[in-house]
Amino acid sequence: MSDAVAMPADRLARVLGRFPALAVAVSGGVDSLTLASFVHTHGLPLTVIHAVSPAVPADATARVRAMAAAQGWELIVTGTGEFDDARYRDNPVDRCYFCKTNLYDRIAGLTDRPIASGANLDDLGDYRPGLIAAAERRVVHPLIEAGLTKADVRALARDLGLGAVAELPAQPCLASRVETGIAIDADDLAFVELAERRLAALTGGGTLRCRITHRGVAVELGEGARGREPAVDALMAELCAGAGRIYAGSRPYRRGAMFVGVPAMGA
Template identity: 85%
Template sequence: MREARPGAFIETSAATPPAERLARVLERFPALAVAVSGGVDSLTLASFAFAHGVPLTVIHAVSPAVPAEATMRVRHLAVAQGWELIVTGTGEFEDKRYRDNPVDRCYFCKTNLYDRVAGLTDRPIASGANLDDLGDYRPGLIAATERRVVHPLIEAGLAKSDVRALARALGLGEVAELPAQPCLASRVETGIAIHAADLAFVERAERRLAVLTGGGTLRCRITRQGVVVELGPEAMGHAGAVDTLMAGLCGEAARVYAGTRAYRRGAMFVGA
């Protein structure tokens, strides 16, 4: 299997503050195009680079796999900070390799994304991948490596906790506390074809579930057994109410509801 090598760490003392390490990485770039998803990592990277005077183009891709609230968040920050923002489609749903949902689906998603971004800017493309991402199965990093995408947070040795601390220092408010939120296609079990209608159902269900449980970690999964809701420890006390809500939503949508279970990261990667 192809191996992703996202980049080297800068040479600095472990005692060097994360913000200083990231600033040193960004000094290498006369300008950047940051691909932002609407999550804490890429938004923090874009905000930090902009605040440090790096000429910046921010590019956000919309698709059925991107929650509408993520796009709204990007647009809000772009106006608030004065970014040059480009919103584009990615075209991944035109790629049968992506829609077939193999275990390396993310490779084809990121291939489409970065090829589209490269056609919109001559600036080096940067992602918001952080150090913790290297511990996961991330085929999208392979596509990034093949296209010379840079990962400033990784190069600076920043983990997720460092990124959140940086977001707080930048005054990004609720962005700093956003839960990890992979794309909606990650809710679909490997081998089940990706359909926009499934992702719309997942987005609607998770929005309702978040209100019901008060937030925290939860996932609405599309599996071979039916719709499953995974709950983090903080939401387990709401399992009964979740069952009632989801039974209703699945009944309205003519879907099978298969109950709740404990949240497990990467649960949809069957055979990974």
């Protein structure tokens, strides 16, 4: 059977056959968790490495720890050090390059196994300077090599019995909520994490983002969260008042809204 008609799982298994072992960088999202689970299920020696920082939601770390315990992964939890890098904190349009530079350099110091990311084929259509840092460090992308889209990854997660992981909404790092040129600040990210947790409880789910913009705090609502604007605005006005922040209102969700000076792509 040719790769063009092979099932996604078969294509991924063929890609993994090139490696004697892998170190998978796991963020806590569906892509990297599914990749790690597939690698483990297929008996390839696996090290899972999860990085913690103010930009990583606490529930993502908890999810990684829970899956590692359930599946018996070798798990390493580490810091990345990106907040020590002024190039990252300054939040230029290519901030993700400096984040991934710190991440992959840290991982390379922890393992001699090839480093794999959970990037999927759809990610190639976004503005992702982190992929440049990955290429410079010879990070491999098995899901991309196997031609798996986000929908393919979710289907694979269901086949693997990963339950709610298969339905996790896209959840880029918290720093992606900060508009280009506004310095990345741990207090801002903690506020974003709190606000999005409260908003999710209020709306019952769906795509939503709490944005730190030059005009103040804004909320973006996507499918599944629209129609609750009055309640969202009331909650955010209360949270912002309590934190001494300006609330700039709610608006429809738009990918890449925080990137200034690049096409409308991203988180």
